[in-house]
C-alpha cells in the first residue's frame with residue numbers, strides 16, 4: 001500500500017512570552033489508504049498541533065518551521081492557499097472534538113449535510129436532500145428523515161458526532177482526521193462512534209488518522225499507531241506488535257499503564273511529568289523520565305531507526321541493544 005499522506009521531519013513552534021514552545025519536533029509518519037493510524041500520547045504531546053499542521057491551519061503565534069507534507073502527490077506546504085482550501089474539507093476532512101459547537105446552531109442538520117453535497121458533488125437541491133438523508137442513515141442515525149429536520153441542540157452528543165461524520169464523508173475525502181472524536185461522550189456511545197469510523201473507513205477506503213490519549217481506543221480501532229511524547233515521535237508500529245512488544249521505554253510505560261482484564265497486575269503510572277516544551281535543548285525529551293537513559297540521550301536527539309514491518313523507534317538505548325535488528 002502506498003502512502004496517501006507523508007509527513008516528513010515536521011516541526012511546529014509557538015512564540016510565547018516565556019520563550020519558544022516546540023510543540024511538534026521533527027515528526028515523520030505516513031498514512032495509507034484503507035488504514036486507521038492512531039496518534040497517541042499524553043496531554044500536551046502535540047497531537048492536535050500535528051493535526052492542525054497537516055491541514056496547514058497552524059495560526060500565529062504558531063508556525064510550521066520545517067518539514068514536508070505530501071498528500072496525493074501534492075506538496076501541501078507549497079500549495080497556494082486557494083488550492084489548499086479546495087483540498088481541505090473535501091479531499092481531507094476533519095471530525096472535531098466538539099461536534100455540538102462545530103455544527104451551525106441556526107440550520108437543521110440535514111441542511112448542513114445538503115449544503116456540502118451541493119457544493120462538493122454538484123447535486124441539485126432535490127438530489128442533495130435525498131442524499132443527505134441517505135448519509136444520515138449511513139452513519140446509523142435512526143429515523144434519518146425526521147432527524148434531518150432537527151437542530152444540533154435537539155440531538156444528543158453522540159448524534160451530533162454522527163452528523164459531523166456524515167458531513168465529513170459527504171465530500172468523499174481520501175483522508176479523515178479525527179481529533180479525539182469521542183471526547184465528552186459516554187463510553188458505550190464513544191465505542192459505537194469508533195466502530196462506525198472503522199466500518200466507514202473500510203467501506204470508503206479512506207485513510208483515517210485517529211488522535212487519542214487512550215491506548216484502549218487504539219487497541220480496538222487502529223491498524224498502526226504512532227506514539228508521541230512531548231512533541232516527538234517515540235515509536236510507530238502495527239498495533240499488535242506495539243502491544244505485544246513495545247520497544248521504546250515510553251511505549252512500554254504506556255502499555256503497562258492500561259488496565260488488562262486478563263491480568264491481575266497493578267496499574268503502573270508513568271513516572272514523571274511531560275517536560276516543558278519552552279526553549280528545549282537537544283536530546284531525547286523522555287530522558288528525565290526514562291529508566292534506560294544513556295549519556296547520549298541528554299546530548300543527542302535519537303534518530304528514528306527502522307525495524308522489521310515498517311516499524312520505527314527513536315531511542316538510543318533500543319539502538320544500542322540491537323533488539324530491532
Ligand SMILES: Nc1ncnc2c1ncn2[C@@H]1O[C@H](COP(=O)(O)OP(=O)(O)OP(=O)(O)O)[C@@H](O)[C@H]1O
Pocket residue numbers: 014016021022023041042043044045046047048049050061062213277
Ligand atoms: N496557541 C498556542 N500557543 C502556545 N503554545 C501552544 C499553543 N497551542 C498549543 N501549544 C502548545 O503545544 C503543545 C502541544 O499541544 P497539543 O494541543 O497539540 O497537545 P495534545 O497532545 O493534543 O494534548 P491534549 O490531549 O490535551 O489535546 C502544548 O505544550 C501546548 O501548550
